[in-house]
Amino acid sequence: MTERKGYAGNGLVHVKNPHLDSMDEDVLYHFNLGTKTHNLPVMFGDVKFVCVGGSPNRMKAFAQLMHKELGLEGDGKDLKDICAGTDRYSMYKAGPVLSISHGMGVPSISIMLHELIKLLHHAKCRDVTIIRIGTSGGLGIDPGTVVITDIAVDSFFKAQFEQVILDNIVVRSTELDKDLVEELLNCSKEIHDFPTLIGHTMCTYDFYEGQGRLDGALCSFSNEKKLEYLKKAHDAGVRNIEMESTVFAAICGLCGLKAAVVCVALLNRLEGDQIKAPHEVLVEYQQRPQHLISIFIKKRLGLYNQMELLCIFPE
Numbered sequence: 001m002t003e004r005k006g007y008a009g010n011g012l013v014h015v016k017n018p019h020l021d022s023m024d025e026d027v028l029y030h031f032n033l034g035t036k037t038h039n040l041p042v043m044f045g046d047v048k049f050v051c052v053g054g055s056p057n058r059m060k061a062f063a064q065l066m067h068k069e070l071g072l073e074g075d076g077k078d079l080k081d082i083c084a085g086t087d088r089y090s091m092y093k094a095g096p097v098l099s100i101s102h103g104m105g106v107p108s109i110s111i112m113l114h115e116l117i118k119l120l121h122h123a124k125c126r127d128v129t130i131i132r133i134g135t136s137g138g139l140g141i142d143p144g145t146v147v148i149t150d151i152a153v154d155s156f157f158k159a160q161f162e163q164v165i166l167d168n169i170v171v172r173s174t175e176l177d178k179d180l181v182e183e184l185l186n187c188s189k190e191i192h193d194f195p196t197l198i199g200h201t202m203c204t205y206d207f208y209e210g211q212g213r214l215d216g217a218l219c220s221f222s223n224e225k226k227l228e229y230l231k232k233a234h235d236a237g238v239r240n241i242e243m244e245s246t247v248f249a250a251i252c253g254l255c256g257l258k259a260a261v262v263c264v265a266l267l268n269r270l271e272g273d274q275i276k277a278p279h280e281v282l283v284e285y286q287q288r289p290q291h292l293i294s295i296f297i298k299k300r301l302g303l304y305n306q307m308e309l310l311c312i313f314p315e
């Protein structure tokens, strides 16, 4: 069974659940927010960009970067975690930009997306673009390369996400917005400090055996078999591997959100499994998708100016 995409002309976020209408309150449990306890349209009605990533610290740093880049009032350093009442996810807001952590893996991001999309719906947000800014393992690319995902694929290189619902498997499309991919690639041309490319992203259910690593607590395959699989993935167009892109693309697509995935490669998986780069190098790598997206957002808002870029990335 397949489902259809939810893009519509009014720019509103779609929730495709008839039961929601009959609930007198919606508690967004993992955000510690709710329709009776919080005025969601006032708190979030102006949101136009949502950026998500695994780590709470990264998403706080991104909100602080956007606070500075958008020239918002006050010291972005004291931005408050909107989800401080729970330690499941962290959420920060800088003007029209919402920055949220999603933890690791499909179940964690899936729960976050259900509550985020209901939040955007209750807040009556319009024309929202959502971007995952993450880390990944590269395939045949240099560490530090930023990959803009054209197609999110599963472990069999298929552009689909299988959701188990009751005792059925529902197959969902993982198509992403092609125009957004091109727009992001154009933004990357402004940055000369690191390579950015478009490629397929493979999403797995595990970091170790699921990504063909030899260094987990369990491993039942040889180095030859691992490389055979990874090369097959590379031949199919996969340029990086992470753990959220397929469900992210599927859910956002069904709910009418324009979505993109932009992940930096921390290593080249054809050369090894362990992530050995020094901490400061890894921190700088994680900032790369953030800088690209900050340019994208500023361009969209008509706030981008080339001179400023030279200050951020002096030649």
Ligand SMILES: O=P(O)(O)O[C@@H]1C[C@H](O)[C@@H](CO)O1
Pocket (backbone or CB within 6 Å): 053, 054, 055, 103, 104, 105, 133, 134, 135, 136, 207, 242, 243, 244
């Ligand atoms: O956004 P992050 O950096 O968490 O994305 C990848 C995929 C997993 O969540 C995690 C594994 O290290 O990193």
Ligand SMILES: O=c1cc[nH]c(=O)[nH]1
Pocket (backbone or CB within 6 Å): 135, 136, 137, 138, 207, 211, 241, 242, 243, 266
């Ligand atoms: O190899 C990697 C690195 C980061 N994230 C992943 O999922 N895999």
